[in-house]
Amino acid sequence: MGDSEQRHRLVVYGAGAVGKTCIIQRFLKKTFTDHYKQTVEDLHCRDYNINGVSLKVDILDTAGTMSFPAMRRLSIATGHGFLIIFSIDSSGSFEEAKQIWEQIKELRSNYQDLPCVIVGNKCDLETKREVQYEDAQDWARSEGMESAYMETSAKLDRGISDIFQKLLEQAKIPEIRKLEPILKRRLSANSANLS
Numbered sequence: 001m002g003d004s005e006q007r008h009r010l011v012v013y014g015a016g017a018v019g020k021t022c023i024i025q026r027f028l029k030k031t032f033t034d035h036y037k038q039t040v041e042d043l044h045c046r047d048y049n050i051n052g053v054s055l056k057v058d059i060l061d062t063a064g065t066m067s068f069p070a071m072r073r074l075s076i077a078t079g080h081g082f083l084i085i086f087s088i089d090s091s092g093s094f095e096e097a098k099q100i101w102e103q104i105k106e107l108r109s110n111y112q113d114l115p116c117v118i119v120g121n122k123c124d125l126e127t128k129r130e131v132q133y134e135d136a137q138d139w140a141r142s143e144g145m146e147s148a149y150m151e152t153s154a155k156l157d158r159g160i161s162d163i164f165q166k167l168l169e170q171a172k173i174p175e176i177r178k179l180e181p182i183l184k185r186r187l188s189a190n191s192a193n194l195s
């Protein structure tokens with residue numbers, strides 16, 4: 001099997017109710033719901049054919065609690081790229097994000113080369129903010145993730161395509177590199193259509 005037939009697995013981590021499922025739904029289906037349903041683990045598979053280049057992407061939506069340690073270890077071991085989500089109105093969720101990153105560092109010796117974006121979601125809840133932008137950015141930088149802290153609102157559709165685009169930029173996958181300019185145009189066209 002050639003490299004181009006490989007599936008690229010993106011794993012989405014974060015504490016319960018930070019908005020992991022909403023971010024994925026917003027990205028894939030352009031929808032949002034206020035209704036909360038707990039996730040155990042959901043895999044979304046997408047095959048893209050962009051200008052003749054095939055791109056197979058799996059997005060793994062995780063439970064977001066510490067209650068499935070074996071599942072967590074497996075997804076860390078098999079992931080090609082990671083989104084670590086917290087909610088800006090919950091300092092506890094930021095602490096959990098740090099713990100997840102510690103687990104990734106423990107299990108993946110090449111962690112410095114892994115595409116990883118730290119996401120502060122629910123930025124529409126500015127008045128309830130508990131995690132300062134600078135604090136999250138400083139932490140990401142201190143862990144070697146230069147410019148990899150981004151804020152989103154799945155509710156208002158802010159910054160969602162940017163976090164996926166950032167992951168793709170960081171991925172050292174030849175066919176993704178080739179597609180970068182096209183994807184960039186597509187993603188920005190998509191968000192333009194929504195606003």
Ligand code: GDP
Pocket residue numbers: 014015016017018019020021022023033034035036037038039064121122123124125152153154155156
């Ligand atoms: P998960 O457990 O991390 O998958 O969290 P969900 O995606 O299920 O979302 C948990 C709750 O937060 C739901 O009630 C969502 O409607 C809400 N939520 C998700 N994203 C946002 C956001 O950007 N802003 C606000 N205000 N609420 C959000």
Ligand code: MG
Pocket residue numbers: 020021022037038039061062
């Ligand atoms: Mg969920």
